[in-house]
Structures are given as C-alpha cells and as structure tokens.
Amino acid sequence: MKAKSIKGKSPEEIQASLQQSLSDGFKPTLAIVFLSKSQDRRALCQVLDKAGIAVFGATTHGEFIDEVPEKGSVAMLLLDIDPDHFRVFFEEYRQKNYRETTRLIAQKAKEAFSKPAFLIAGSNLDTDAEQLLYGFEDVAGKEVNAFGGMAGDDFSMTQSYVFTNGAESDMGLVCIALDEDKVQIKGVATCGWKAVGTEKVVTKSEGNHVFTIDNIPAVDITTKYGGLENVTPDNKDAWMEVAANFPLQLQREKGDPVMRPGLVVDWSNRSFYCSGTVPQGSKVRFSVPPDWDVMDKVVKGVQRLKETEMPEADALVVFSCAGRILCLGPLMSEELEGIKKVWNVPMVGMFSSAELARATGGNLEMHNCTTCCVALKEH
Numbered sequence: 001m002k003a004k005s006i007k008g009k010s011p012e013e014i015q016a017s018l019q020q021s022l023s024d025g026f027k028p029t030l031a032i033v034f035l036s037k038s039q040d041r042r043a044l045c046q047v048l049d050k051a052g053i054a055v056f057g058a059t060t061h062g063e064f065i066d067e068v069p070e071k072g073s074v075a076m077l078l079l080d081i082d083p084d085h086f087r088v089f090f091e092e093y094r095q096k097n098y099r100e101t102t103r104l105i106a107q108k109a110k111e112a113f114s115k116p117a118f119l120i121a122g123s124n125l126d127t128d129a130e131q132l133l134y135g136f137e138d139v140a141g142k143e144v145n146a147f148g149g150m151a152g153d154d155f156s157m158t159q160s161y162v163f164t165n166g167a168e169s170d171m172g173l174v175c176i177a178l179d180e181d182k183v184q185i186k187g188v189a190t191c192g193w194k195a196v197g198t199e200k201v202v203t204k205s206e207g208n209h210v211f212t213i214d215n216i217p218a219v220d221i222t223t224k225y226g227g228l229e230n231v232t233p234d235n236k237d238a239w240m241e242v243a244a245n246f247p248l249q250l251q252r253e254k255g256d257p258v259m260r261p262g263l264v265v266d267w268s269n270r271s272f273y274c275s276g277t278v279p280q281g282s283k284v285r286f287s288v289p290p291d292w293d294v295m296d297k298v299v300k301g302v303q304r305l306k307e308t309e310m311p312e313a314d315a316l317v318v319f320s321c322a323g324r325i326l327c328l329g330p331l332m333s334e335e336l337e338g339i340k341k342v343w344n345v346p347m348v349g350m351f352s353s354a355e356l357a358r359a360t361g362g363n364l365e366m367h368n369c370t371t372c373c374v375a376l377k378e379h
Helices: 011-022 041-050 098-112 129-140 218-226 236-245 294-308 322-343
Strands: 003-008 030-035 054-059 074-079 086-092 116-122 146-150 162-164 167-169 172-179 183-190 194-206 209-213 248-250 258-260 264-266 271-273 283-288 315-321 347-352 354-358 364-367 371-378
Touching: 003 011, 011 041, 011 074, 030 041, 030 347, 041 054, 041 162, 054 086, 054 116, 054 172, 074 315, 074 347, 086 098, 086 162, 086 167, 098 116, 098 129, 098 172, 116 129, 116 183, 129 146, 129 354, 129 364, 146 315, 146 347, 146 371, 162 172, 172 183, 183 294, 183 354, 209 218, 218 236, 218 271, 218 283, 236 322, 258 364, 294 322, 294 371, 315 322, 315 354, 322 347, 322 371, 354 371
Parallel strands: 030 054, 116 146, 315 347
Antiparallel strands: 003 074, 030 074, 054 162, 086 172, 116 172, 146 354, 162 167, 183 371, 194 209, 194 283, 209 271, 248 258, 248 283, 264 271, 315 371, 354 364
16 A cells, blocks of 8 residues: 655645645545644545545644644545555434444444454544444454544634545544455554542543532532632633643553543533543542653554554554643654654644544543554555
C-alpha cells in the first residue's frame, strides 16, 4: 500500500495538492480526512468523489500531517489500498442506540471479511463512546482491533461532525472496516496524566452522566479540589480548562486507570457528561496534567509497538486528545515529530474529544488526555 499525506487551507488548495500527488501514477482509493469545522466539507467530498476516492472524515480541534499542528485547515492521508480489502460504513445513532449501531456495522463487516478490524470516528459530545466499542466486541470478539477518536469542533464544544461520500452527521459514526487477513493494523494508547488526592466514590451516575461524587454535585467537587473560580454557565472557556487540566481517573481492577473528564455540563443540577461510562459506585481520583516527560513516554510507547508488533508500516493515523495541546502548547510539535520518526511514513492526525483504543493491560475502551497511534500495513 502506498500512502501520501497532504494539507491545505481550502478545498481548492486540497484539489491542487491532490492533482500533484496523482501526477506520478498514484491512484488512491481511500482518504482519511481530518479538518476544521470551518472548512467546506461538502465541497471537499465532491473533489474526492470526482477522483473516485472513498472518504472517512471527522471535524477536529486541530489537525496535522507532520510535526506542525494546524488550525482551521484540512489534513488528509491518501491510500491506494485494494478496494477489496476495506469497506466504509456510515450510520447515525439519533436514538442513542450506540451499541446496536456498531453491532449492525460489525455484522455487515463480518459478512465481507472473516476477521474484520475497525478504524472509527464518532460525533456528538454526549455520546457514550464506550458503548460504540462494545457493539464491535459483541460481533467480532473481545480481542477485536478497533481504534479511533471522537470528532472535535475547534474547541467550541457545541457541534462536531463525521462524514463520508454524500453524508455527514452531528450524531453518528463513520467507520473503515479492514480485512485483517490483508491489512495489518496495530495501535497503542498512552496517557501520562497523574492522579492526585484520595480515592472518591461516584455516588450517583447513569451511563456516562455523573451526578454526584462523595454525594457532592460533580461540578462542585471538581471545582473545589481544583481550587477553581468563576466556573459558571456564562464562562464557557472555564469549563474547557477544567476538563483539560483536572479530569477524573476511573480506577479499575484490570489495567491502567482511564481518563474521564467532564465534557458537557448540566447546570440545572451541576452534573456533567463524560464521553465514556462511569459506573455508579466506582472509584475515581482527580488528576493533573503530566510533566514534560510525558512526550517521551508517548514516543517510547510507539517505538515499543514497532519493536514488538509492527516492524514495518505503510501509514500512520494519530488521535491525540485536545487536552494535550491545551496543556503542552508549542511543545506538542516535539511529540508529533518523535512519533513521525518511528516509522517515517506518511501520517495524518487530529486533536480529538476522546480516543478509542486498548490501553496497556486493559480492555478496548474510551480514553481522554491520551495519544492513540495506529499503524497500517497492507500485505
């Protein structure tokens, strides 16, 4: 499989870069597209449609094809993967029937491939992304390879989108199903946020909606322990800072803790929605952003993936939490450069609202404040 990555600030720039990339006989069949919500998604899809290229797309909180994070742009990975080796699926979950939706996709993929793997992107901040993963597991088994992220919206935290040829949704899923007998896919998820303080108990929750922790409204206990002020409905930027800098860590018996920041606040009762399930009665700790050594930890995790599971790759897809660029700022370039150098193959990435992957020693689940690197190689 040959791959090329391109970027631009408009559909016209992308069309010019696309034509240039085709000039040597390169014939891509699939495009992984990460872009700002401000970009014209439909015009871009029309460009790719005319070239006969299938689209897997998501809006972002920032996008990149190399070590330079961009804003307001389009980042794209073009792949000339054999059309018989993949399928693109697109479904909505307006009834919040997350698990049923992905179970349906997995069943269709299973009809096409004996061993399917999945690259996925979902939209809507209220989505219980972990339920999406469970649907794939129901059909393809607990060890299924599934990786991805939740769409962003340039940090407005209002409305994100996923899209494909001729369709888009602010409450749906786009998915590439891969024939794992023909395409190898491996990924690694690395976090680095450090837990602080004592364990606390989630005293009331429903799915990914956390009402109280230690019988205190979730917003109030978060702001109290974070020493935060002016966290009000009128100050929208304040809650984004809380989510990025002071997320919950869900403690588990198996595997590393997983991050559960509160992404959407219900001010009527000062509760919040996370992008993954937080069971009532579960134990949580608050956490603080990592030291700068977290970048080294991420790169070493990717190097270990190369050494142990994926010595060669054709392309790399990166889902990095939006909270990371808020915390690391310009230093984010160092992490991306380190990741790129591991295989030194074409790369595309996005800053996401959540990351979907298997953590070290853990199950397939939803993460936050995490970098998920996914390597692809066609046999």
